[in-house]
Amino acid sequence: MQTAVLDGDPSKPGFYLTINKFPPGVMSRPHPSGGLHYDGAHDEEVWVLISGYGPTRADVLDHGELFGRIPSAKSSR
Secondary structure, eight states, rough: EEEEEEESSSTEEEEEEEEEEEEEEEEEEEEEEESOOOOBBBBSSSSEEEEEEEEEEEEOOTTTTTTOOOTTTTOOO
């Protein structure tokens, strides 16, 4: 996964805007924010735009079963 900050600074007070690029088969670590969830891509590249008001941080699980690369749906057939 690649991340770029487009505006502001997520670690400081105020507005921020980031973009995350997930190559095919790459997922983020599961993280809670009102409910355990994760971000990522299955068979195609995915871009995720995130905006918010900082400071912010991500509390991730150390060893989630769903972290890392996932098998392609095409290759598992």
